[in-house]
Amino acid sequence: MKIDERHLIQLAAVVKTGGVTEGAALLGMAQPAVSRTLSMLEKRLGEPLFLKGRRPLQPTPLGRALADHGQTMLAASRKASDTIESFRVGKGGTVRIGGTPFFMDALIAGMIAEFQNQHPDVRIDQIYGYFPDLRAALKADQIDLAICPIDILDEGSGLEFQQILPGRNVIACRVTHPLLLKRRLQPQHLLDFPWVAPPPGSPLLADLRSMLLSFGATELRIRYTGGSLFSVINYLKGTDALTVLPHGVVFAQRNEKSITALPVNVPHPERALGLLKRADAPRMPAVDHFARHVQNGFDNLKHLIKRHEEAVVWGL
Template identity: 25%
Template sequence: MDTRHIRHFMALVECGSFARASEVVHLSQPALSRSIQELERQLGARLFDRGRFGVVLTAHGRAALPHVRGLLAAAESLRQEVEAIDELETGELNIGTGPYPALALMDKVCARFVDQYPGIRLNIRTDNWQDLRLALLDHEIELFVADTGELSGDPDLEITHLPQPEVVVFCRHDHPLAQATGVVWGDLLDYPIAMTRVPEDMERNIQAMSAQQGGLKRRIECDNIAMLAAIVTGSKAISIAPRPIVADLLDSGKVTTVSVSGIETLRTRYGVLQRCGRPLSPAAAKFHSMVLEFAKLK
């Protein structure tokens, strides 16, 4: 049912004549008459009777009137809600982030977003890149920021690559390796290595570098960065992370970086990922733009 016919019906009710109603809706009287006839055809009943002093509602017309008012109110409410979403005054946005970007980038982006658009409900999922990909394709989130190493050839994804931060090895300030020089990867294997789940290519590099010492045997894997930091500061474990992640810890003096030669292959490749060929909602598009702004790509 065309809302134009419904609006014409309401105008005729309020004006009481085709002449006055046609002026209100900016139609000729014959065009308005055809619109009313089409509505009557769709409903299968006559809605108006012509009288000496104009038009009056039939019994069917009187029965239709409250429903017409409700439909017009609902249409106006829908228009206002769509407009509010376009203006980022209301709505909901579901996004995802890997553990490292959550602390190195997304925390700042999310803070700015909720400050500028308080009417948007922001739901943030922190997870590994495999599960975030599934959530994206299942329409549970609109975009996510994570390592793209294993996703660059995925036909279902559109990727905007971000600048890549330096990856550092770090340990407790009083760790035996804290002041050591000439450290190589094999020296790290004397201690537990705590890290998040890493992409397969980085995992292969780690295993290859560890092979001469019999492999990486003392490993702690956890996707919670705060817990990894607590493990490192409370034990002799060593960790590997992008420098921005541990910047505050380094500034506090609780941890220090270890200069390790031969680890250039351990690098991150972060990006913003969304479904290929699917436009983002207004809120998601604005969030995407903010990510690029904070990553200095805009």
């Protein structure tokens, strides 16, 4: 015998509240409609659903068993409604993001934690990548948002880019590096030390090569390559090696007092960190909320990063 799920839900509401009027109110229905449903259900079953003469209403064993099924459906319906409402207001769902490793580890990971403290029901799925891979992931609908530095976004790319931080590279070293004791650095001083290369595929790798060639290097003295941000930082802390990093990444390590920037003006391409997404992407409230959170986070950081930058007297 097939029973309409809506009838079981109405039965569950009456059993839960102990009265037809109360059950109807719980469901937002009219009392006569619920009464008709229960009467029709009893006739179809040929069995009573409630004990006669009991107030509040008490179900028969069969009524209780059917009400339990209805309660499961009612709870699922309520949960589905809550899920829909959470999605609509951006308090639930999944945000799929991708980003360049150094920026994600140094700055974005902390912003993700802050965001989820405010939106605990939003799940964040993250991948690492550089611009070509992230662009492909966006177009393949594998991620909703990319956070990466780019130079120029081709017209007709189908993507939208929102800048959140101007690009600037610096030469990073440990806070006790001997070059920090020199009053005026010269390019040849920088070439006396080994270098840490950014991971393959990082735009910083091309920046490093271009910078060293502009300083007159005939060969690159690369001692360590391919590490994560924190492996690079830990390596720098124990050696006199140098590397090139975005200034925002060095800024994020300021409280650790382990690495700093040399007072050297580094040439680098025009590049900005920003949020990248598909222009035709469907509206996702949780993604929009997360993007605004990151934008606001960098708006608050910009003046601090600028002050940190101005605290160094750029020499070359």
